[in-house]
Amino acid sequence: MNKIKNFINHADLRKFRFWLQLFFFVFFIYGGYLAIDLGRELPIFACGYNHEIAGTCYFMPLQHQLARPWETLFSVASIGVLTSFFVFLLWFIVFNKAWCGYACPMGTLQDWITSLRKFFGITYSTYTQPQYESLKKIKYIFLIIVIVFPLLLGLGILDGEWRGAFCDMCPGRIITPMFVGDFSQWSIDFSTKTAIFLSSFGIVFTALFFVGSFIKKRFFCFFCPMSAMHYIFSDVALLRLKKDGDKCTKCGDCYNVCDMQIKDIADDVKSTNILRDDCILCLKCVAACPEDDALHLDLVNYPIFKSTKGGFAKRMEIDRWEKKDD
Amino acid sequence: MINKTRKHKLESPKQKHNRHKATEAIMILDKMKHDFKEPPKAMKYFYDLFERVHCKNEPLHSDKVKVGTMCIQVPSEIIYALDAVPLRLCNGFYTNDEIGSDFLPSKACPLVKATIGEFVSNNFSDKPDLIVSPTTCDQKAKSGAIIEDLGFSVYDMEFPRTKESHESREYWRRSVRKFTKDLSADLGKKITKKRLKKSVMQVGYAQHLYHKLNVLRKNIKSPILGIDMFLVTNAFFFDKIDKWIEAVDVLIKECEQRVEDEYDCAHKRSPRIVYTGSPPIFPNLKIPLLIEQADAIIVADETCSSNRMFNDMVSVDEWFVNDMIDGIADRYLKGCTCPIFTKNEDRKRRIIDLVKEYKADGVVYQAFAGCQVYEMEQRSVLEAMEKEGIPIIYLESDYSPSHLGQLTTRIEAFVESLKNRKRKAK
């Protein structure tokens, strides 16, 4: 047992993640060819506009369901809305935000763009603290668009052209189909003014997606309403990111590697649950922490991956030293 | 002694200084070698090293540019990457303390006085070509100017005195970037990705070895005395890094064997001590020596001449020069528990954690008379320990070899009380 634990704690997270991400990317984007269908309640941006998707992003059905007239929405006829919500919750609760760090095709794509940047030898950029504080609110605005706009539609306050407004704005709609050879989403819908606005927003956002994630690690995740949605339920999830503040030296090693620039991960020594709204549960911080047991990933209350001195040394390759003359 | 002087007729000030230093060094080394159960054989390297450098004035780095550092905050990774060697100049000689006294207020810290004393005597076995002085405590920060007046070239490196804020992180990162640029220009060497990575890895490996050795002290039968550990870490101030690495590697193997054999370098009932406060720097290892002579054993420490020098590691996400430099900068600021910072929550947490992790029975808090920041933090640390039910003693000392009587009595009484406590707990 100890051997297994040791093996996991010393694991090369980078490699593990790379292969898992690759697997999920192929699985979701091309799963349809194998007739795989995980339903329409997935907590990731596996976009249904890609016809070969192996399961669909929950936001697509959600927006449609919530846009029903209020009498229908709040009647027994809409029991389906509740069931799909529970299915969504079920998916989410097991893996928590690890969906973002390991399974979301849009997340994986950003990581690949990061690798491309690294290949060119270009350093990444970061936000300053004030920028960070204000920008991080944007994802909640998007979440309002996802949830409140359809409700207003149902009330008759908004027009039908606002149906699925977020999907129209989302880069996932434009990007994911591209991987199965469908570029038709790269277009502006000129039918109405709103449509022009929403679809051009989508195009611009997509362009930003590529440019942004080339410059800034996980650029898009920072604005992702799914991430905001996750956070609402993350406290009840089974997979948990925990911290033992007594063991933490506040060295900031974890913060240094965090793609999402989460300061609390290093500076907060009081909370035991250290998952923050921007977190993508990539576990890079756990892998980069040099203190035994300071950070750990728990399944309910059982730690399955812990920070260790030995694991840190191995991953940083400082557990050995060969004299090399240059 | 008299005979010796006669034979040499006239002893130059330098010779006299050397003789005084050698006497101090030999005295402590002898005690370490002979007053205890047999030290690990691998300690011989370190005993010899200190003898070579401090008694025989043997230079170790004649072929390299030497960058003297006034505090642990100067990033050694960067100095190594520029093909120079860092030499930590914090000094522990009483002889130097006396020389330095003329240049500083009478109530100044003996460590600072001794460091200045060494410059005044200008009697280095490895003379630094450039001195980097980070603006840490007042006395250190201001001694930069005194040293400059003595004709040395000094680089002031700005260091923040709060570390919680994001601004301080940014400020220090900028300071380290500037230092890198300036030093690189000064030495006419370019910093490259490859060399910086190599030095990060090498210093990282040294840290890794330190930790590997250090955790062996968690064993109830500790394989190595605290005073020997201090000597090992002190050697890192000036030794050739690869030589140090080799020697520690051997020492670890021997200590691991000792753990396997359940060899106890102290005794069954020796209380286990966490040492904190002003740094013990060779040959001023007298408090650790007194503690261990009183049949206690130091199993961990929270001082800048030992644990703090090695504890926090550099982590890098992408191995680019800028990224590495930022990572290096953070290592020297964020985890640092130096009392010069406004708050000392981190230091208290660290000490408590060490007590728990190393199953210590008590804490010795030692401050140099004149080391204001350590003196000031004493109260809050004592309070925090009391709250946790951890016995602690506060001692004030200086570099002078006299007045040991009172310190000895207090330490012995403390050790005795810890023994009683242990007995009762059983």
Ligand code: SF4
């Ligand atoms: S890396 Fe570990 S010890 Fe360092 S700040 Fe993060 S949690 Fe704390």
Ligand code: SF4
């Ligand atoms: S806090 Fe840790 S798990 Fe979350 S995004 Fe940052 S590095 Fe990844």
